[in-house]
Amino acid sequence: MTTQQLLESPAYVVMSIVIWIPITVWIISMVHWAVSGEIDVLTAFLGVCTALGLGILAIVPPAPFCTPLASAAAFLTVLLYPYFRNMNEKRQLGALEVQGVEKAYEQLAFRPDNVGAKLKLAKLLWGRGLYGYAIAISEKTLRGLPENVFHEEFKMLTSWKNQFREKPTSLPCLDCGTQNDPGNLHCKRCGAPFLLYYARGAWLGPDLTKRVLNGWVAAMALIVGFPAAAMTLNRVLIIPAVIILGGAAGYFTYLAVKPSSTS
């Protein structure tokens, strides 16, 4: 079979059409993430260009192997898509909750006996599985308060106590290392809002989405860009093309593996 016959075979025609399904999903996602600020515009732009490049490569392949390669790359991307979405949702939820903790601490700095802020903090901690802390904080906060006024809150505390009977473990302060008993809002030694630091560290987690995305762009530049450039460009153009592709792949690999900044 000649190359021409191979490219006109049904399998190749189907591949070059079907590839536009994952490519469309991918482009819409890229634009959406760029608009919502989850990825920067340059990453989104290069991602869209890569997706379009994959589609064109599948339709007019410089060599027969480019069509299945481009299809595989596009479908692999779509398989990763639910993972991206899930990671992003978890992170956004975590970020919202951390904001809630920040706000509670701000209100407490303004008025240390703010019952609402303390109970809000306790609820956030309960939602994240810090049961002992949630119980200790609300117990301390509600002590001496009239039960008929804080009826709902007392009911919540009783229900929490029924669900969690273990002895809570203490958390270390990230500033000075002192172990703090549940119920404390600030470190007993240095006064740091240690639960806020804990929430920032444990609820947000590493930003894996951006890393996977950058790693993907780097891989695409190498897998698709090099063969495409090698087969379509003449000898004069190939050198700058390889330098640009190599540079882009290097840059995105760096973004994928660089140590995360701590704030």
Ligand SMILES: [Zn+2]
């Ligand atoms: Zn401390």
